[in-house]
Amino acid sequence: MVVDELDALRDKFEGCTAIAFADLSTQMILVTDSSSNLRREALDALCAEAALLLGAKGKPALAEKPSDLATVTSPTELRVFVRAATDPNDVLCCICGPRTDAAAFVANAGECLDRISSGD
Secondary structure (H helix, E strand, C coil), rough: HHHHHHHHHHCCCCCCCCEEEEEECCEEEEEEEECCCHHHHHHHHHHHHHHHHHCCCCCCCCCCCCCCCCEEEEECEEHHHHCCCCCCEEEEEEEECCCCHHHHHHHHHHHHHHHHHHCC
């Protein structure tokens, strides 16, 4: 179940506050982890940010080609956007604390997304 996968990923990383599974073709958040308390407006903004950073519908917004990974850091948070290898419209949008091990999180998020996207 998608929520279980998202919950497991969030629970594995202390300071991770929200993970959402989105479809970039519709620019909609489909499922969030069960503890996410983000309002619909915040989720919509997170999905729009993913579309801008990664590119949507096969078209890049900020680069020459669509990307599979984007991160945004600030003193208070780390936002991670990961595109699925099997379906370019499937992405995870994640909000973590600034001390999150970004490399480990990205690796785990990619594996989580691949399981969700492939239906395993």
